[in-house]
Amino acid sequence: MKNKYMPTAISMYINYFVHGMGAIILAQNITFLMQQLNTDKAGVSYVISALGLGRLIVLFASGALSDKLGRKPFVLLGMGTYILFFGGILMSPNVTVAFIFALIAGMANSFLDSGTYPALMECFPEATGSANIMIKAFMSAGQFALPMIISILVNNNLYFGYSFILCLAILLINGLVLFKLQFPAFKAVEKEEAAVEIEVNHKANLLIEGICLILIGFTATATFYIISVWLPTYGQEVANMPKTSSLQLISYYSAGSIASVFITSILVKKWIKQVRFVIIYPLFSLVTLTVLYFNPTPMICILSAFLIGFTAAGGVLQLALTTMSELFPTSKGKITGIVYTSSSIASFVMPAITGVISKTSVSGIILLDMGIAAVGVVLALVVNIRYNVVMKKAA
Template identity: 35%
Template sequence: MNKKYLPSALILYLNYFIHGVGCSILGQAVIKEALAAAWGVEAMAITAISAALGLGRLIALPFAGPLSDKLGRRISTAIGSASYAIYLIGLALAFNAGTHGGYTIAYVCAIIGGIANSFLDTGIYPAVSEIIYKAPGVATMGIKFFIAIAQMLLPFVLGVAVTSTAAGLTSYNPLFYGCGIAYIVLFVLVFLFPLPDADQKASGKKEGLIDSLKHTHFSFESIAMILIGFTCTGTFQLWLNCAQNFAKENVGWANPSIMQTYYSAGTMLALVVTAFLTRKIKDVRFIVVYPAICLVTMIAVLMGQSKPLMIAGAFIIGWAGAGGLLQIATSVCNMLFPKIKGTVTALVMIASSLCNYTILTAASKMQPSGVMTMNIVLTAVGVALGLFVNIRYKKMVELAQQDN
C-alpha cells in the first residue's frame, strides 16, 4: 500500500463508520418511539422507512456500478456521501414536520439513503481494494469492521444525543444532524486526497446486466445461491430492525438498546474468527451452518422470552447472521459460476435489496412476535437452500473447473 493513499483509505472507511449509524438508527426502539410519536403512527410502522432503504438500493444498483467504472471511484463515493447527508438531515426535517407530512418526507429521504448506499458500495469497495491491493479481502473486511464499531457505540451515543422539544417530544435530531454534517465533510474531503485510478475506468465496452441476463442459463444451483442472498439478508435485517421491539413488548425490557452493542460485538468477532476458519473449512459450509445457528437461536428466543436470551440472541445473530454471511455467499457464487460471475453476484445483491424492501415492509404491519416467527420461517428456508447447495457442491465444483 502506497503511504500517500493512507488518508484516502481512512476517509473511505469513515463513510462506512457513519453508515453504520445511518443503517441502524431506525432499528433502535427508542428512536422508533420518538419518530412514531412525532408522526402519529405505530412504532412498528417506522420499519417501513427502513424498508425504503432497500427500495433505494434496488433503484440504484443497475446503474451505480457502471457509473463507478466509467466516471471513477471518487465521483461514485461523492454521490453516495452527498445522498446520505440528504437522508440523515432529511430525517431531522421530517421529525420537525410532525404529522404534516413528516412520515412521507422520511420515506422519500430513506429511498435517497438507499441510493446513497449503492453508490458508496460501488465506489468504496473497489477503491479500498485498489489501495490495499496486496490484501483486497482484508480491505473489504475493514468496511464491515468500521460498520460494526459504529453500531456497537450507537446505544451509548443515543444517551448523549437525546433532547426534548418545546412540545415535550423526545428528539434525536442532534444525531441526525451530526451524522449528516459529517457526510458533508467527507464529501469535501474525498475531492482533496488522491485515489488510485488504474482500474477506475473500464477499457472497452462491458456487457451490462440486462445484456448478460439474456445470454445466461440459470441452473437450480445458481437460483438457490441467489435466493440465499434473499434469506440471509432477511435473517439479520429483521433482527436488527425488530428484535428490540420484541424485547420491549414480549419480554418487558423497557430499554433494550444495549442489544445493539452485543449484536455488533458478535459481528466484529465473527469477522476475525470466520476469516481464520475459512482457511480450514470450505466457504460453502458456512451458508448452511450459520443460518442453522440463527434458526435455533431465534426459536429459543421466541419460546424462552427472557432478557438473558435476548442478549445471547443479539450476540449470536450478530455473529452468525451479520458476520459476513452475505459476503461468503457472494464469494461462493464467484467460485462456482465463473462464466456468469458478475451477473450472479449482481443478482445476489439485488435479491438482498429486494428482501430488505419487501420483508421489512411486511414487518411494519405485524406484531413483533409475528415478525420473529416470519424470521424463523425465512431462515429455515435459507437452511434448506444451504443444504441443497452443499449436497450439490462437489458436482458444482467439477462443472466450474470445466468452465475455466
C-alpha cells in the same frame, strides 16, 4: 510493501461507519420522529421501508455504470446523497417528505455499495474476502456507537437531531478528503479479468451456483434483518424481559457482528475459504434461532443476540458476494448490483411481512426467520458443491 491505496480504503470504511448509524438512526429516534412528523409507529415504519425501496431502485443500474464510469464517482455520489438524507430528515414536516429523503438514503447506500465493494477488491486483490468483510466491521461499529450517542443526548435533554448532524459532518469532512485520494485503475484490472473469465467463468453455471448466490443475498439479509428489528420486541413480549434490557439486545447483536468480522477475516485470509462460511454461518444461525424459538428465556435471548450477530450479521452477505466474484470474475460492479438487489428486496419486503405476522404472534416472526435460514443453508450447500467442481476443473 505498504499498499498505496490504504488511505483510500480507510476513507471508504469510514463511510460505512456512518452507514451503520444511518441504517438504524430512524428506528432509534422513532419517538422523536413521531412527534416531528405528526404520525405513529406505523408511519415511521413506512418511512423506514423506503430505505430498502430506494436501494432496490438504483442498485443494479449503478453497479453496471460503476464498471463503465469508475468507482470513485459512485462513492462520492453515495456520500453526497447520504448528506441530503441526514439533513433532509431533520427538515421533514411530514411522513411524505421524510419518505422521499429515506428513499434517497436507500439510493445513497446503493451508490456506496456499487463503488466501494469493487474498489476494495481492486485495492486488495490478494485479500478480497478480508477487505470486503471489514466493511461489516465498520457498519457494526456504527450500529454499536449510535445507541450510546442517543442515550447521551436523551439523558442530557439535548436535541435528537445532533445524531443526524454528527453523521452529516463526518461524511462532509471525509468527502473532502476522499475527493483528493487515488483509486485503482479499474479498466486495467478488467482487462486482466477478461483473460481469467476464459479459463474459469465458462465452467461456472449462472443458473445453478449463480442463482443460489443471488438468493443467498436475500436469505442472509432477511435472517439478520428480522433479528435486528424484532428481537427486542421478542425479548420483551415473549421472554418477559424488562424494556431496557430488551433494548440492550441490539448491543449484544452488534458486538457479535464485530467479533465475527475480525475472526472471520483472519480465518478467510489464512486458513478457510470464504465459500465455506457461506454455509457454516447460516447453519449456526438456524440452530440458534431454533433454540431461541423453543426456549424464550432472557439468557437465551442475550446469547442468541450475540450468536446471530456473529453468524448472520458478521459478513455472510459480503462473503457470498466475494464468492460470486471469484466464480464469475468479470464485471464486479454488475455482480455487486445483482447480489445487493436481492438483498434490497429482502430489506423492502420483510418489514411488511413481519409487520403482518406481529399482529398475531411475535414468535411467528422467529419461526419465519428459522425457515429463511434453513433455505439459506440449502442454497449454500449447492454453492459449496458446485464451487468444488468448478475450481477442480479450473486447476
